[in-house]
Amino acid sequence: MSNYHPWRALRGLADWTLVIAALPPGLLGLTDHASRTILLAEGQTQRQRRCTIAHEIAHVERGPIPREHTVREEREVDQLTARRLIPFERLMDACRWARNLHELADELWVDEETVTTRLAHLHPSERLKLREVLHDRQD
16 A cells, blocks of 8 residues: 555645634544535644544545434544554554654654554454564564
C-alpha cells in the first residue's frame, strides 16, 4: 500500500471548500455535505491537521448519514483514517525502536489518537506479526 496523502486527496475534491475556523473545544473538524465544506479547527499541530483532513475526507467519500448512525460512523471513519495514514509495514518498522506512544506517533507523522486506533483494530494477522516484532525487540 502506498502512502496516503490527505492534502493531495483534498485537492482532488475540486467542488469542496476547506475553511479553517474556530470550532467548539474538542472538535477538530466537521464535514458539511449540504454546503460541500470541510471545517478545520484552527490551532492544530501539523500532525493533527493531517489526521483531521484524512478523517473529514473519509466522511466526504462515505457521504451523509442519518443522525442515529453518527457514533458508529465516527468509529468506522476513525478506523479507515488510521489504516490509510499508517500502513502496516511502516507501523512495524516504527514499533521496532519507538519507546512510547508519543515517539510512535511522531515517527508515523500522526497524532496519538490515530496510532491508538490503528493498534486497537489490527487484523489478526497484523497483530501476530506485530507481536513477533515486539518480541524480537526485547531479545
